[in-house]
Amino acid sequence: MKKLALVLALSAAAMTAQAKDSKTITASFPSNSLAELEVDIAVGKIDLQTYNGSTIEVEILVEPKESDSWFGKPDVSEATLNSNTSGDKLSLEINSDDYELSWQVKVPVNLALDVEVGVGKIDIQDLNNSADLEVGVGKIKIETTATDFKKVSLDSGVGKTAISGFGNVETSEKSMVGSTTDYRGQGQYSIDAEVGVGNIRLRRD
Incomplete structure (x- = not known):
């Protein structure tokens, strides 16, 4: 032995x-x-630059x-x-x-x-197109050069979501631990981002 x-x-x-x-x-x-x-x-993690x-x-x-x-x-x-x-x-x-x-x-x-990322983060710079993003545990950060979007939907099960640089943004809390942020505009593209645990932020340059 x-x-x-x-x-x-x-x-x-x-x-x-x-x-x-x-x-x-x-x-x-x-x-x-x-x-x-x-x-x-x-x-x-993934860093994307267009x-x-x-x-x-x-x-x-x-x-x-x-x-x-x-x-x-x-x-x-x-x-x-x-x-x-x-x-x-x-x-x-x-x-x-x-x-x-x-x-x-x-x-x-x-x-x-x-x-799609299981555990980690997504960081996108100069986005000017549609994006479907998902992270299990981590965060999503998006910087965009687009003047407008057709639709944006951000959803965090446990965490915060935020959009800056656009009008008519609606944010609501879910069960006091999660957050959703939605936007509707006149643009061509759409963003759908979801995080199980973590934060999501979209900002227009």
């Missing part, structure tokens, strides 16, 4: 020694035939998620970016919840966004 324990301990030490602390993944995708970008993240270009530029820092496992931290060298194009939508995902991910993405301004 002692020999078995020793072998397992040495194996675990070897796995820990071989595991990398971080990995950076970069990728570029043409967007000429696309209308929407979808990103799915289990744990981490620009007047024709490619989607992605850089992802992959780090092992904190774990109590005696086998040590997961090896980030095995992390791969999966991409799939269906119709006019590109979907991006790293299929593992063992990693903590930091995404930096440059997106052509003409693409709508569909982003």
